[in-house]
Amino acid sequence: MVLASESADYIGLANAPVLWILAMAVMGVVVIQSLIYMTAVKKNAESAGMTQQEVRTAFRAGGVAAIGPSLSVVLVAIALLPLFGTPPVVVRVGLIGSAATEVASASIAAGTMGASLGDDTFTRGVFIVALMAMSLSGAGWMISTLILTPVFKRSSHKLEKVNPALMSIIPGAALLAAFAALTFRELPKSPTHVIAILVSAAVMGICLFLAHALKMPWLKEWGLGISLVVALIASYFAHYAGLGIPEA
Amino acid sequence: MSNIITSPSHEAFERTTTKWGSITLFIGFLIATSVPFYLLFVAHANVNFGEILKGFLAVFAVYGVFYIVEPLTYFPILGPAGMYQAFLIGNISNKLLPSAIVAQDTLGVKPGTQKGGYAATMAICGAALIHVFSMVLFVGILGTWLVTIIPEPVTLVAKLYILPAILGGVTVQLIVSLKQIKSTLIALGIAALVILVLIPLVPVLSSGDVAIVVILTIAITWFTRNKKVTDLKATEGGDNVGIN
Numbered sequence: 001m002v003l004a005s006e007s008a009d010y011i012g013l014a015n016a017p018v019l020w021i022l023a024m025a026v027m028g029v030v031v032i033q034s035l036i037y038m039t040a041v042k043k044n045a046e047s048a049g050m051t052q053q054e055v056r057t058a059f060r061a062g063g064v065a066a067i068g069p070s071l072s073v074v075l076v077a078i079a080l081l082p083l084f085g086t087p088p089v090v091v092r093v094g095l096i097g098s099a100a101t102e103v104a105s106a107s108i109a110a111g112t113m114g115a116s117l118g119d120d121t122f123t124r125g126v127f128i129v130a131l132m133a134m135s136l137s138g139a140g141w142m143i144s145t146l147i148l149t150p151v152f153k154r155s156s157h158k159l160e161k162v163n164p165a166l167m168s169i170i171p172g173a174a175l176l177a178a179f180a181a182l183t184f185r186e187l188p189k190s191p192t193h194v195i196a197i198l199v200s201a202a203v204m205g206i207c208l209f210l211a212h213a214l215k216m217p218w219l220k221e222w223g224l225g226i227s228l229v230v231a232l233i234a235s236y237f238a239h240y241a242g243l244g245i246p247e248a
Numbered sequence: 249m250s251n252i253i254t255s256p257s258h259e260a261f262e263r264t265t266t267k268w269g270s271i272t273l274f275i276g277f278l279i280a281t282s283v284p285f286y287l288l289f290v291a292h293a294n295v296n297f298g299e300i301l302k303g304f305l306a307v308f309a310v311y312g313v314f315y316i317v318e319p320l321t322y323f324p325i326l327g328p329a330g331m332y333q334a335f336l337i338g339n340i341s342n343k344l345l346p347s348a349i350v351a352q353d354t355l356g357v358k359p360g361t362q363k364g365g366y367a368a369t370m371a372i373c374g375a376a377l378i379h380v381f382s383m384v385l386f387v388g389i390l391g392t393w394l395v396t397i398i399p400e401p402v403t404l405v406a407k408l409y410i411l412p413a414i415l416g417g418v419t420v421q422l423i424v425s426l427k428q429i430k431s432t433l434i435a436l437g438i439a440a441l442v443i444l445v446l447i448p449l450v451p452v453l454s455s456g457d458v459a460i461v462v463i464l465t466i467a468i469t470w471f472t473r474n475k476k477v478t479d480l481k482a483t484e485g486g487d488n489v490g491i492n
Contacts, residue, residue, distance in 0.1 A: 013291055019283060023388065026279050027380045030337055033272035034373040037265060037333065041366050041373075044261040048362040055370055058351040062371025063378045065350035069343040069414055070375075070382040075406040077387045078395045086391055088283060094383045095280050096338035105311065109303035125293040132284040133303040137311050138338075142277040144315040145335035146270055152323045152331075153266075169473060170466055171360035173431045174324040175349070177465035179419045180439035181458040182341055186412040188444070196409045200416030208424050220354050220421075224346055227417030228410075235409040240401070245408060 010124040014085025023087035026095060061221045068225035072232070083117060084131065092134055096141045102134055109133035191243040192235050200231035258362055262328065265369075269332025276336045313455040321459045324466070327365050333372050337379060342411055346418040347375035353425035430472070435465045 038059070045055050077093045080103065084092070092102045107117045109130040115121035122130075159166050186193045207223035210216060238244065288295065318340075319331065325345065326334050334340045348359075351371030357364040386394065423432050439461050447454050 010291070010293075013287060016286075016290070018286060022279055022283055022286070024384070026276060027384055029272050029276045029279065030376055030380050033269065033276075033333065033336060034376045036268045036272070037329070037369055038373045040261050040264040040329075041369050044256045044258065045366055046256040047258055047261075048366050050363050050366055054355055054363075055366070058355060058367040058370035059374040061351040061354040061374070062347035063374030065347040065371070066343055066375035066378040069339070069346065069410070070378050071386075072406050072410040072413075073339060073343070073379075074382050074386040075398065075403050076410065077383070078391050078398065079403045079407060081387070081391050081395050086388060089391075090383055090388050091280050091283050093387070094337075094379070095276060096335055101311070105307045108306050112302045112306045113299060124291060125295045125299075128284060128287050128291055128293050128295050129299050129303040131287065132300050133307045135281050135284045136304045137307045139277055139281050140308070140312065140315040141318065141335055141338075142273055142280075145319050145331055146273060146277075148316070148319045149270075149323070149328055149331045150266075152319070153328045156323070165473070166470070168358075168360050169431075169469055170324045171327075171364075172358065172426050172428055173435065173466045173469040174321075174462050175345070175359055175422060176426065176428070176431050176435035177438065177462040178321060178325065178341070178345075178458055179415065179422055180435040180465075181443060181461035183412075183415045183419050184439045184443035185457065186415060189412075192409060193412045196412035197416035200413050201420045202416075204417035204420040208421060217354060221350055223421060224350055224414070224417050228413050231413035231416060232405060232409060235413060236402070236405045239405055239408065 010127045011082075011085050013124070014088055014127070016087075019085075019087035023090040023094070026091050030094070064221040065224045068228035072228065083122070084127070088131055092131075092138070096138050105134045105137050106130040190245045192238040192245070195238045195243070196231045196235045199234040200227040203227040203230045261366075265329035265332065269329060273332045273336045317456055317459045321462050324462075325359065326368070329365070329369055330372060333369070333376065337372075337376055339379070342414050343379065344372050344375055346414060346421075347371040349418060349422050349425060353421055358426070431465070431469045434468050434472075435461070438464045438468070 042052065042055055045052065073093065077089050080089050080093070084106075103117070107130075109132075110116055110122060110126050113126050113129060115123070115126040183197060186197060204223050204227040207219045207226055211219035211223070288300075319335065322334060322340060322345075323331060330348075334344050337344060348368035348371045351367045351374075352359060352364050355363075355367050357367050359365075359368065426432070442461050442464070443457055446460075447457050453460065
């Protein structure tokens with residue numbers, strides 16, 4: 001019902017074999033980058049007093065922690081398939097950006113042509129303009145990272161020379177601040193957002209306590225996945241009990 | 249390839265990751281950007297340059313600030329090597345950073361130390377491979393079938409509440425893992441003040457909200473640090489007791 005007849009005509013185009021190849025190439029680039037980085041860490045871990053066992057543990061912990069978030073991103077990406085076709089979704093959600101950013105960008109761009117996502121104003125032309133705007137915007141992040149990283153690197157080396165204590169304080173404080181800010185930003189959105197945060201935080205607290213008390217270190221790795229699932233289940237009931245975002 | 253013979257060192261790590269990190273990021277950028285251009289040339293869709301520019305500028309008006317603000321915000325956390333990973337893969341706050349935090353917590357190492365940095369890099373690699381695997385299998389291959397069997401209410405809830413459902417847990421794990429009580433209180437206080445009070449009063453600042461909180465927290469933590477402890481200990485691997 002979402003797809004009007006005219007929209008369907010670009011979906012074939014959006015699933016063209018060339019685009020499948022590009023989408024798989026993009027995923028290939030991510031894999032190659034990771035392999036290069038893993039080799040670099042393994043080779044040089046010794047210089048930081050890190051054992052190969054610890055290198056493997058860090059890799060596994062990161063992978064396990066990413067399972068929950070990855071599956072929820074998959075759920076959202078799948079919902080976008082009828083609208084954009086498979087390869088564009090893999091490229092847009094699979095690279096810089098997130099499902100939320102991409103949907104917002106697409107609807108803003110469609111808006112400039114008097115169209116909106118998911119109805120029959122979203123024609124072949126609107127689709128291309130929207131995808132173009134999303135892609136160029138993603139490119140903006142990548143290019144500015146390529147330009148800014150060496151600049152930041154030089155200035156942080158300078159700061160480190162001025163006072164070595166800086167680098168022992170800044171990363172921790174920056175992480176705490178970023179996550180505190182991101183979390184508070186979710187609070188005013190709806191009561192269900194508050195519930196999602198509190199349930200997730202409480203479940204994580206329990207997992208970490210049990211991990212420590214019962215000497216089950218794997219719970220530290222799985223804690224995020226468990227918190228995420230329990231919080232989403234709680235959100236499901238809260239949302240359909242009428243505590244969700246009004247119009248969504 | 250001068251780095252083949254080098255003995256283990258952080259310089260060698262930085263050289264390799266800077267070189268190959270930026271090359272892979274650039275290739276990723278080229279391929280991703282070619283997708284809409286390919287469609288533009290084969291689609292015969294009657295789209296003109298003006299419409300594309302207008303669409304992009306509208307998006308740029310909303311997100312343009314983030315091209316600068318996000319790299320600035322995440323650099324102190326990710327370091328140069330991690331920047332090329334994070335801004336290739338995206339999903340930074342909901343996937344990559346949580347993975348790094350979990351790995352550092354599991355190993356009991358601190359961010360900002362060299363070992364903490366390596367743990368984060370390995371964790372992000374692990375997260376990246378899971379990310380690619382899930383995108384290729386569940387979206388690429390099985391996506392069009394899954395879309396027919398997953399009930400719409402489930403997708404909707406996942407879409408609306410993923411972020412808070414991740415953030416609550418990650419923030420708790422981060423706080424427990426860092427054990428920096430003073431920084432935690434400063435970060436929470438500043439975040440509450442900026443997000444719940446300042447931004448509603450001065451909405452223009454809203455795109456820089458996280459960056460403002462990060463900068464203020466760093467500044468206040470820095471100027472209230474216990475100098476005797478932190479400035480003597482320098483960086484190497486120790487517990488950062490001085491800033492609690």
